[in-house]
Amino acid sequence: MNDKSNQELSVRVNWTFDEAAQIAEHLKNDLKLEKVLFLMGGWIHRGYDNQHPDILPAAPECGGNEGLSDCARRVRKLGYHFGLHDNYQDMYRDSPSWDESYLTKHRDGSLAQGGKWGGGRAYLTCSRKAVELARRPQNLPAVKELVGDCAYFIDTTFAAGLTECFDPKHRLTRWDDMRWKQAISDYARELFGMFGSECGREWAIPHSDFFEGLTGVSGQHYHNANLMTKVGGVAIPLFEMVYRDCIAAYGKYGYDPAKAADYVLHHISIGRPLHYHNIPQHLYWKEPGPKKQTPMPLRPAIADLKQTAPDRFSVTYQWSVKETPPTNWRVFVHFTDQAGNIKFQNDHAPTTRWQPGEVRQGPFEVIVPTGLTGIFEIRMGLFRSLNGSRAALEGPLDGESRCRVGRVKIDSDKITFQPLEQSPVQNQMDPAVFTHADQGWAEDLHPLDRFVKNTYEILSPLNELTSQSTMTEFEFLTSDYKVRRSLFGEGSDALAVVVNADHLPYLYKSQSGEEIELPPFGFLIESPVFVAFHALNWNGLHYDEPAFFTLRSLDAQPLSRSKRIRVYHGFGDTRLKLKGTMRNVAKEIMIEGP
Incomplete structure (x- = not known):
């Protein structure tokens, strides 16, 4: 809709209710x-972020009330929690x-405006009146009659800061605003059995079962x-550290699994499950997945870099060319901070x-921006001038089709070049690593399914093992804060996690x-009943390339004594040494007996 909500600009159906149920069945089966x-969002009459608070009948383009009710029934039949998004x-x-x-x-009596969303410009409902609207027979009671018990998600309730209302008929202080937001949460929770909302607040914890948006946003740790x-x-x-055993928490918004390795490590380090808000349209797994880009046989390097003035240096680049590039590309050279942000x-x-x-x-002569000092990575690649697309190259890539070729250290009066350290796996930071499945369980599946399966098997x-435990320790193991260790619980049942977000291997x-x-x-998770790793060795067995396994005791006994162990193999070498025996795990195996 346009800003005034009086002109429809477009209509798009990503999934029908039947397709949504089929996606759930695909995840299970x-x-x-x-x-x-x-x-599920977008189910309301006019679709996502449209015409609130008038939500029913359910979107006719998706299957209407009958389709919504059937979808809820089919999802619950799988043993899943079915949930709906509202506002x-x-x-x-x-x-x-x-x-x-x-x-x-x-x-001054003017209306409080919200954002501009799918339905046009939103205006903010007073939280006291919001409870009144939610309780109307055509709102939450009617939804309950259609879908039964579910996890009801009322958006923005906890995301927006507390505010005042100056309407003389329903004045609110910030304290009042908090109490009415707690009231709508309690009402939905009592009616449906489970409730959650966006972001999260301390005052909301006793009134909610889950927060969405606290563990990450769009593949980043923060907005x-x-x-x-x-x-x-x-x-x-x-x-x-304070509240993890009090409430469930997830991230929010979509992200690219091919760039999500650091995001996965973040969730491993805090023991939280991922959110998967990037599901492709319709029955995606029945369509051919995106083709993997074959690297061009080109590799860049720094041939020479020397200072020519206090604020400038000359640099010569060298390319190892195995085959002539098929089309014309331009060269880019980015001098970045450690996070990859371009500085010049x-x-x-x-x-x-x-x-x-x-x-x-x-x-080439390069002039350093005035006042800029520090150590900057040199990242090179090829791009097309017309659309900015980048070529895949050989060499240590950073996840944005840029090869790391060295560093330049800039002091107030001195500029020096630092080559990258040499190591068999150094700098091989593949942010798509959790979409891999070579020789693993999900090898023949859609790229998204590979990512979902691999991360689900870890997280x-x-x-489950840590959700009701406190985070008793959290520490950085390196001075650049890239390697982190977490400990959940205490004593012999404690679970330890270490993750390596650095571009170099780490010995732990x-x-x-x-x-x-x-x-x-890479990462390592260790507990008496669950072990998972993405590593170059484990239990005395060394791998030429990193391997990914999980091992879980299914009889609640420590792995060393368990008579029923499930082993999942994500990717890499299929060999696993356990209880003195070398085993081959192509996808998964169940080890039973002593």
């Missing part, structure tokens, strides 16, 4: 996921119930992806006349005393 919170903060001008008497008023760089800070999971650059000549062999370009048992001494080599985006 094909991916073998046992524990799922299946939350009682936003009201739109084209809503049949539009009435300014419901809205929050500023001190502001550059927050830590901007403030020069380091993130400490304080909420997890040196894009230059195209690949027009490149022939197999060694190609040198330069020297579901991890969360495990609970057994063995030094485990964690590659970039």
Whole structure:
């Protein structure tokens, strides 16, 4: 809708209710996921973020009330929690119930505006009146009659800060606003059996079962992806240390699984399950998955870099060319901070006349921005001028089709080049690593399914084992804060997690005393009944390439004594040494007996 909500701009159906139910059935029957919170948005009459608070009948394009009811029944039949998204903060001008008497008023009597969403410009409902709207027979009571018990999600309830309303008929202080938001939460929770909302607040914990948006946003740790760089800070999971055993928590919004390895490590380190808000349209797994881009046989390097003035240096680049590039590309050179943010650059000549062999370009003079000091990574690649698309190259990529080729250290009066350290797996930071499934359980599946299955096999048992435990320890094991260790619980039943978000391997001494080599985006989870790792060795067995396994005791006995152990193999070498026996795990195996 347009800003005034009086002109429809577009209509798009991502899934019908029948397709949504088929997705849930696919997760259960094909991916073998046992524990799922299946939350559905966009089901209301006009679709997502439209015409609130008038939600019924359910979207006719998706199957109407009958389709919604059937979808809920089919999802619950799988043993999943079925949930619906709703909103009682936003009201739109084209809503049949539009009435300014419901809205929050500023001190001058003007209407409090919200954001511009799918339904146009939203106006903010007074939280006291929101409870009144939710209780109407055509709202939550009618939904309950259609779908029965479910996990009801009322958006923005906890996300927006507490506010005042100056309408003389329903004045609110911030304290009143909190109490009415708690009241709508309690009502939905009592009616449906489970309730959640966006983000989360301390005052909301006793009134909710789950928060959405606290563990991450759009594949980042925070709404502001550059927050830590901007403030020069380091993130400490304080909420997890204090409240993790009080409430379930998830992230929110979509993200790209091919760039999500660091996001996965973040959730491993805090013991929380992932959210999967990036489901493709319709029955995606029945369509061909995206083709993997084959790297071009080109590799960049720094041939020479030397200072020429206090604020500038000359640099010559060298390319190892195995085959002439098939089309013309331009070279980009980014000088970035450790997080990959560009601080200055040196894009230059195209690949027009490149022939197999060694190609040198330069020297180029690069001027350092005024006042800029520090250590900056040099990341190179090829791009098309017309659309900005980048080529896949050979070499240590950073997840954005940029090869790391070295660092430049800039002091107030000195500029020096630092080559990258050499290691068999150094700099091989593949942010798509959890979409891999070579020789693993999900090898022949859609890329999204590979990602979902791999991460579920780590995070579901991890969360189950730690959700009612406190985070008793959290520490950084390296000075750059890239390697983190968490401990959940105490004593012999404690569970330890270490994750490596660095571009170099990290040696970690495990609970057994063995030094485990964690590659970039590697991790190790250790507890008496559950072990998981993405590592170059485990239990005395070394791997040429990183391997990913999980092991879980199914009889509640420690793995060393368990007579029923399930082993899941995600990718890499299929060999696993357990209880003195070498085993081959192509996908998964059940080890029974002593």
